[in-house]
Amino acid sequence: MEKAVDKTIITVVGKDTVGIIAKVCTYLADSNINVLDITQTIIQGFFNMMMIVDLSTSEKPFADCAKELEKLGEEIGVTIKCQREEIFDMMHRI
């Protein structure tokens, strides 16, 4: 059976610098994770990005992705969080 879409929200927050999106996307591509949507803005001088991605195509379990992205964030100097979409859906949609 083919796995259903497994939507996960990745948020990247921190000081703006060259290549943040490139590095995150490279990781996602290498992990076979498809990007469904990207929003990016600068809030009060801080780089702020939200990506909606689909983890169902990736071999990696959620926890590993979350950990590796967190580590990648540390290398770039930003905070990267990885959360399943339902928590936002539950809170903001009736």
Next chain:
Amino acid sequence: MINIFEVNETNKMVEQENLDVRTITIGISLLDCIDSDLKKLNENIYNKITTVAKDLVAVGNKIETEFGIPIVNKRISVTPIALVGGAACKTPEDFATIADTMDAAAKAVGVNLIGGYSALVSKGMTKADELLIRSIPMALCRTERVCSSVNLASTKTGINMDGVRLMGEILLEVAEQSKDRDSVDCMKLVVFCNAPDDNPFMAGAFHGVTEADAVINVGVSGPGVVKTALEKVRGENFEVLCETIKKTAFKVTRVGQLVAQEASRLLNIPFGIIDLSLAPTPAIGDSVADILCEIGLEFAGAPGTTAALAMLNDQVKKGGVMASSYVGGLSGAFIPVSEDQGMINAVEAGAITLEKLEAMTCVCSVGLDMIAIPGDTKATTISGIIADEMALGMVNQKTTACRLIPVIGKTVGDTVEFGGLFGYAPIMPVNQYSCDAFINRQGRIPAPIHSFKN
């Protein structure tokens, strides 16, 4: 589709405003463990708890990782032990062995507290109930994670004053036995009126006999989130104030609902209820008293406190009820003293008294909670305070409770440190006039007239 502002709002609640799921509690029925052989009974209990709850901590951690929401506690509640142990236990010592078993099982599965070392005696006490109650000091002092509760009254049955008198003495015994540690074992003991069967919060959690074999109950939190939301509506009218609390409570409760559903699915145990309580911690910004201050009081305890709290409690329920398919437990605002920095400040400033706290318990969940009193307080005086609290619950058809800590060797002016989530508390003065003759009467107070609804 979810937008970046909504995502940021949620994450800000978690990162800056202390939003968390306070507890996932598995209620486990031990009725099928009953055996007249004590050894066999203990074996059955250990096996049942460690089988049903074996994945609880792992599942809690998995949910925490995947949703990015802290789940502070994973806990277990069991059938009141007085019912389970009645056939096998002939002495208080026999009952205490069950506490040992519960403690060992809690450690084996990695939960931080296990509740249900309890007796339900709102009308009368069986021999087993009395033995269990007499074993509480022993049981609490030699275990680490076991919590005990006794239901002493209900709207339907009245108040068991023999039980109230006994619990005053037992509480002092618990305090005496742990006097070298500031009588901290009293934190693990609570007495109730109208105790709910599905409460996920300690120390009062037990798995009622009306419940299924195993069930998941979740307690959410989030005083900091409410406080922050109210900061944005300073000076607005009550309509705006109430709407803001409701919307915030809705969002907070939805998180609990999601966590409960997910835990239920992963553990293959039915979802019971969400407890909507605003549960404070000593962390800065995680205080119910601070919400009252934000509403417009200089300190919790100032005139207007009871009205403000009544409104807060009601709006939290109104917002929360729609967010969850099943609501239960205690569901309201908790007003513990030691676990709430704003409340501690109010005590230190002399703004709040035991009597004002008692008035506040009429309009919120749950009762006189985590209040340190002088260690030389008489047993009858403690029973008197308990009886007052039971009467409030009985007449108002609500749950009320008492978790008092008579700190042996300390008195008004001293402070007691409980550690971690339990915080610290200045010792509060207690009314010194006697109620000996009242407490020493035998029997029970009949149920109030409005309980006859049939």
